[in-house]
Amino acid sequence: xxxxxxxxxxxxxxxxxxxxxxxxxxxxxxxxxxxxxxxxxxxxxxxxxxxxxxxxxxxxxxxxxxxxxxxxxxxxxxxxxxxxxxxxxxxxxxxxxxxxxxxxxxxxxxxxx
Amino acid sequence: xxxxxxxxxxxxxxxxxxxxxxxxxxxxxxxxxxxxxxxxxxxxxxxxxxxxxxxxxxxxxxxxxxxxxxxxxxxxxxxxxxxxxxxxxxxxxxxxxxxxxxxxxxxxxxxxx
Numbered sequence: 486x487x488x489x490x491x492x493x494x495x496x497x498x499x500x501x502x503x504x505x506x507x508x509x510x511x512x513x514x515x516x517x518x519x520x521x522x523x524x525x526x527x528x529x530x531x532x533x534x535x536x537x538x539x540x541x542x543x544x545x546x547x548x549x550x551x552x553x554x555x556x557x558x559x560x561x562x563x564x565x566x567x568x569x570x571x572x573x574x575x576x577x578x579x580x581x582x583x584x585x586x587x588x589x590x591x592x593x594x595x596x597x598x
Numbered sequence: 599x600x601x602x603x604x605x606x607x608x609x610x611x612x613x614x615x616x617x618x619x620x621x622x623x624x625x626x627x628x629x630x631x632x633x634x635x636x637x638x639x640x641x642x643x644x645x646x647x648x649x650x651x652x653x654x655x656x657x658x659x660x661x662x663x664x665x666x667x668x669x670x671x672x673x674x675x676x677x678x679x680x681x682x683x684x685x686x687x688x689x690x691x692x693x694x695x696x697x698x699x700x701x702x703x704x705x706x707x708x709x710x711x
Contacts, residue, residue, distance in 0.1 A: 530702070
């Protein structure tokens with residue numbers, strides 16, 4: 486059973502507009518949530534994270550929102566740029582020693598100029 | 599540059615052949631991981647290690663073995679390759695299992711024919 490779900494395989498946005506990528510999870514024990522960005526032929530790179538005790542974390546153009554009651558988080562990119570075109574993975578952690586991140590299937594973002 | 603190095607970057611195997619993928623990190627991280635990425639499946643954990651001399655199974659461990667004889671190296675072995683193991687393999691390392699995220703290598707593209 487998938488614990489981290491990204492139900493939108495792809496998203497297309499115009500340059501300058503907002504991109505909203507969504508992620509749902511099923512395990513209420515997750516302690517941290519992270520977003521990774523992946524370009525073709527490269528490894529994923531860490532983008533932004535949020536602790537379960539917070540509902541928002543902002544870093545420049547990137548903001549992650551967490552709604553624990555709905556078991557939902559979203560990544561907002563404002564304004565979107567063509568260089569943001571990539572695959573975005575949502576990941577969750579139990580925050581316990583000896584465990585590993587659980588990733589969603591990813592959402593491919595395309596930003597057109 | 600500090601980071602995670604994977605070798606080789608590309609490999610084609612015949613069914614039944616064996617091979618070892620090498621991952622090396624120079625950040626003194628305790629934790630190391632092997633993931634595979636397949637279209638529409640996201641990143642799935644194969645095996646991981648929480649320290650030198652330790653290994654643990656992830657979500658999809660069958661057909662793979664691992665070893666962590668030195669802290670900086672994490673080896674992934676395929677004893678008898680199968681076409682279902684055609685994938686892109688990513689190694690990652692981290693300080694711990696939660697908030698700080700992982701540093702990924704650039705991947706190994708393996709094709710089993």
